[in-house]
Amino acid sequence: MDLDFDKPIKDIENKIAELKTLNLKSKVNFASEIKVLEKRCQEQIRSIYSNLTPWQVVQIARHPKRPVLQDYISLIFNSFIELHGDRIYADDQALIGGLATLDKHRVMLIGHNKGKNTKENIERNFGMAKPEGYRKALRLMKMAEKFRIPVLMFIDTQGAYPGMEAEKRGQAEAIAHNLTDMAQLEVPLIALVTGEGGSGGAIGIGAGDVILMLSFSIYSVISPEGCASILWRNAKFAPEAAEALKLTAPSLLKMGILNEIVEEPIGGAHRNHEETARNIKMSLIRHLDTLNQIPLKKLLKQRFEMYARMGKP
Amino acid sequence: MAWLKKTDVKSKIPGNLKLNIWTRCPACQAHIYKQEWEKNLKVCPKCNYHGGITCTERLDLLIDPGSFEELYPDITPRDTLNFKDEKGSYENKIKETISKTGLNEAVITGYGKINNRKVALAIMDFRFLGGSLGSGTGEKIFQTAMAAVEHHLPYIIVSASGGARMQEGMLSLMQMAKTCTGIAQLKKKNLPYLSVLTDPTSGGVSASYAMMGDVNIAEPGALIAFAGRRVIEQTIRQKLPDNFQTAEYLLEQGFIDIIVNRKNMKDLIGKILDFNQRK
Numbered sequence: 001m002d003l004d005f006d007k008p009i010k011d012i013e014n015k016i017a018e019l020k021t022l023n024l025k026s027k028v029n030f031a032s033e034i035k036v037l038e039k040r041c042q043e044q045i046r047s048i049y050s051n052l053t054p055w056q057v058v059q060i061a062r063h064p065k066r067p068v069l070q071d072y073i074s075l076i077f078n079s080f081i082e083l084h085g086d087r088i089y090a091d092d093q094a095l096i097g098g099l100a101t102l103d104k105h106r107v108m109l110i111g112h113n114k115g116k117n118t119k120e121n122i123e124r125n126f127g128m129a130k131p132e133g134y135r136k137a138l139r140l141m142k143m144a145e146k147f148r149i150p151v152l153m154f155i156d157t158q159g160a161y162p163g164m165e166a167e168k169r170g171q172a173e174a175i176a177h178n179l180t181d182m183a184q185l186e187v188p189l190i191a192l193v194t195g196e197g198g199s200g201g202a203i204g205i206g207a208g209d210v211i212l213m214l215s216f217s218i219y220s221v222i223s224p225e226g227c228a229s230i231l232w233r234n235a236k237f238a239p240e241a242a243e244a245l246k247l248t249a250p251s252l253l254k255m256g257i258l259n260e261i262v263e264e265p266i267g268g269a270h271r272n273h274e275e276t277a278r279n280i281k282m283s284l285i286r287h288l289d290t291l292n293q294i295p296l297k298k299l300l301k302q303r304f305e306m307y308a309r310m311g312k313p
Numbered sequence: 314m315a316w317l318k319k320t321d322v323k324s325k326i327p328g329n330l331k332l333n334i335w336t337r338c339p340a341c342q343a344h345i346y347k348q349e350w351e352k353n354l355k356v357c358p359k360c361n362y363h364g365g366i367t368c369t370e371r372l373d374l375l376i377d378p379g380s381f382e383e384l385y386p387d388i389t390p391r392d393t394l395n396f397k398d399e400k401g402s403y404e405n406k407i408k409e410t411i412s413k414t415g416l417n418e419a420v421i422t423g424y425g426k427i428n429n430r431k432v433a434l435a436i437m438d439f440r441f442l443g444g445s446l447g448s449g450t451g452e453k454i455f456q457t458a459m460a461a462v463e464h465h466l467p468y469i470i471v472s473a474s475g476g477a478r479m480q481e482g483m484l485s486l487m488q489m490a491k492t493c494t495g496i497a498q499l500k501k502k503n504l505p506y507l508s509v510l511t512d513p514t515s516g517g518v519s520a521s522y523a524m525m526g527d528v529n530i531a532e533p534g535a536l537i538a539f540a541g542r543r544v545i546e547q548t549i550r551q552k553l554p555d556n557f558q559t560a561e562y563l564l565e566q567g568f569i570d571i572i573v574n575r576k577n578m579k580d581l582i583g584k585i586l587d588f589n590q591r592k
Contacts, residue, residue: 160520162540162548167558170568172519172539179493180525184501199477199486200520200539207490221477221486221517226544231398231479245482246394255393257483307494308455310487311448313388 003059005048009267012041045267052216055239057248058224060216061195065270067277068127069096069111069154072194075277076284077102080109083143085136089169092133094125094161095205097140100152102281105288108144110137110205111154114195128161131174134204138178141185150188150288153205158223160201175204182207183307188291188299190284192262193217193249194269209303210287211257213249214276215264219257220247256309338362340534354575363512363532363575368421368438371471375579376425376434383423385456388449390418390442396480403480406442414440418449419474422457424466428583433461435470439513444474446517447481451488454522458495467505467586472523476516489521496525505589507582510537510560510569524568528585530578531560531569 002010016037019030052060060066073080082098084091097110114127121127129137137153144151160171182189191208197219213219222230227245228237246252249261262283269276291299336347340362350357354374355364366374372381389411396403411417419441425434435454437444454470461468478485499506508526510519512535520539523529531537538558546553556562563569573581 160539162544164545164549164551164553164557167539167545168566170524170566172537173524173568175489175520175539176493176522176524179490179521180497180500183490183494183497200489200517203486203489204520207493219483219486221482222479227479231400233399237399241398244394244396244398245479247482252483255482255484257487304494304498307487307491310451310491311393311481311484312452313391313449 003056003063005052005056005059009041009044009048012037012044016041042266045271049267053239054218054242054245054248054251055224057216058218058238058242060268060270061218063268063270064116066195067269067273068114068116068156068195070113070116071273072111072154072277072280073100073109075274076281077109083140086132086139088132088135090130090132092125092129092136093123094127094157095129095133095137097137099149102152102288103285105285105292106149107288108140108147108149108151109154110140110151111194112157112201112205114156125161127157128159129157129201129204130161130163130166131169131171134160134171134174134178137205138174138181141178141182141189145186148187150190150291151185151208152284153189153191153208155191155193155197155202155206155219156195156217157198157201158196159198160204175200178204179207183303184300186296186300188288188294189303190287190291192280192284193219194280198223207307209291209299209306210259212260212262212283212287213252213258214262214269214280215249216268217249218247219249219252220245339364356575361533361574363534365439365473365512366575367440368416368436368471371436372421372425372434374575375436375469375471375582376427376432377429380426381423381434382425383421384460385422385453386417388418388453390447390449390478390481392480393448393484394480394482396482398480406480410442414438416441418453419444419447419478420450420453422453424460424464427469427579427586430583430586431464431466432586433457433464433466433468435468437471437473437518439473439475442478444472444518445476445478446474446485446488446492446521447478448484448488450478451485451491454488454492455495458492458499461504462498462502465502465504467507467589468499469507469509469582470522470526471509471511472514472518473511474514474516474518474523476518486517489517492522493525496522503591505586507585509578509582511535513538515539515541526570528570529568530581531563531572532575532578533560533572535560537563537569 115121189208224238224242227241341360
């Protein structure tokens with residue numbers, strides 16, 4: 001998928017590629033032209049990506065080449081032992097978790113598990129978890145509490161799965177239960193929105209001591225399309241809704257929803273997975289170092305006060 | 314539009330007979346004498362459909378007369394996002410809703426007595442922006458939970474809500490975590506929390522405090538859901554069972570403890586609270 005606002009960048013990139021093949025085939029040297037174009041390409045990326053509309057950010061947050069949990073697991077963590085199942089009904093591949101090491105830190109890693117292609121996405125239900133996913137997440141959080149290790153939560157979902165079976169097995173109860181128990185969980189909780197933070201499905205693993213967002217991720221109470229179809233009576237007003245909902249990281253930081261933005265490379269995470277992963281890793285280690293120093297009583301008090309302040313008049 | 318006028322029977326009724334003395338049950342379509350409908354607490358005498366009631370009507374049904382002490386009556390919604398949609402600004406919508414309903418938020422909170430036992434209460438009102446969970450709503454529900462903790466009281470929340478309040482964006486979604494933080498405090502202090510789910514209780518409200526009662530009580534036929542029926546039908550492309558997402562369905566699936574008729578609600582809550590021997 002090419003983003004329409006990315007076209008000027010793509011055009012230059014294509015030209016560079018063309019010149020590079022010509023360089024190999026012919027005797028003429030295009031090195032200086034290539035250099036000029038590469039510089040222009042960087043400028044173009046910089047200018048486009050520093051003036052994005054909220055709707056364009058939504059497109060980037062949903063970009064199929066954007067890194068997913070599996071990428072982050074291999075790029076950030078030294079090891080990962082996946083743990084399966086909610087012990088009640090099933091193992092949800094849309095929301096996975098397990099024991100992970102991050103340099104010297106041992107953590108419980110939980111996250112929405114979008115796929116990288118159609119086959120993977122079907123297996124993982126496009127990262128839309130069912131009650132069993134949220135219940136597995138809670139089971140792993142409780143285990144983290146028992147093991148005294150912090151919990152990292154990677155959020156990237158359109159939302160909790162809106163299906164008949166999910167309703168039947170108590171999607172609402174599963175999310176509510178997580179929110180209530182997270183409020184008292186006796187280990188540090190760090191939430192990071194990496195792509196789409198879709199409503200209840202996101203916050204179901206999102207009520208952390210620290211809430212972080214990648215710079216081109218989004219976090220919203222409802223999808224722009226859903227909001228537009230209700231308040232504008234037509235989903236095609238999604239760009240207007242995206243604007244009104246203030247769902248980008250800078251807006252949410254200003255509103256006091258987030259603690260911090262984790263910068264993506266210029267041009268978005270989809271252009272450079274490694275750099276994105278490095279930035280996340282640095283941020284996570286810094287927050288783990290800080291949170292691990294806080295005595296439990298104070299940690300719980302801070303968490304309580306953080307949520308008590310949310311939207312306070 | 315001449316054909317419209319022809320069928321406009323009402324305009325043919327002489328003015329003095331135009332009294333609105335009948336109402337129609339939205340469920341079974343039965344014509345009911347309005348006085349009877351009111352006397353029956355807006356419950357259809359034919360099919361037991363439980364119609365929507367206001368928070369003050371609910372209060373009268375649940376607590377001892379004259380026992381209500383309101384808390385945080387001045388909290389109102391605020392348009393932090395400066396939200397505008399096709400029909401105008403959220404700010405104007407707030408003003409209209411306040412003047413139309415006479416309420417300041419989608420919930421009233423306070424203390425009251427049930428059979429002479431003091432409790433903390435939050436009662437939602439669907440007329441106020443669909444009972445949606447905004448920052449003011451969340452703040453009142455949270456603060457009342459804290460008041461219950463401080464005064465060692467049981468907490469009763471009566472929900473009636475379409476879910477989170479879109480016009481407040483993420484501040485609204487965060488109210489789910491905030492209200493559950495309050496509920497977690499009650500749990501920690503072993504204080505009873507009874508959740509009453511009325512028609513409708515859905516979205517962000519069902520996925521936070523409404524589902525977390527020690528006892529979840531519902532009114533007959535109430536719609537209780539996470540996702541909307543239409544969204545689900547679009548997702549799975551098949552028809553859903555008729556009783557899907559009703560109180561009865563949720564009881565069958567194990568998410569509701571008990572369904573009770575409106576007129577017996579106070580009595581039931583009183584009886585349940587009597588069982589709490591923890592002092």
